[in-house]
Amino acid sequence: MSVKESLESFASRVVQQSKSNLSKQRKKDTGQLYNSIKAEVKVSKNSFTLSISMEDYGAYVDKGVKGKSSSSLAPTSPFKFGTGNGKSGGLTDATLGWVQRRRIQFKDRKTGKFYTYKQTAFVIARSIYNKGLKTTNFFSRPFENEFKKLPEQIVKDYALTLNGLLKHALQQ
16 A cells, blocks of 8 residues: 555545544534545655645534633633634524524423524523533544554555665666
């Protein structure tokens, strides 16, 4: 197996396991993040480049987000709600779409009437803002596991490639 094939195999396994983790953890709402996970290996004259890409918000899903008042769901996350960096109301807007797709409506305990989707989204978004988003490691875990296997495989494959080059060079 060549170095390029080893890198392609590594990337393919990471992508496949990441997508599988999203499905198993029920994080595949619209499929946008799932479908955006892609890998590419480029071979140049003197180097190899491996890139794995996904939607920007994939980092938040992977690492989680600390809440404004609690960080128990994502204690090691570099992200935190309430820093003032995000768009005001952006979480409620994103939650509204999720609530509508899932057709979730809370009920008022006193009156028995259903909340509107917007009211339900606000309640959920407020909870997420305060408590945070749980770390999933849907990408980190497969990457780290496959990376541990990679060096030994690359060294082996690279040595084979060098041997092949040396044999070919010596024949001429």
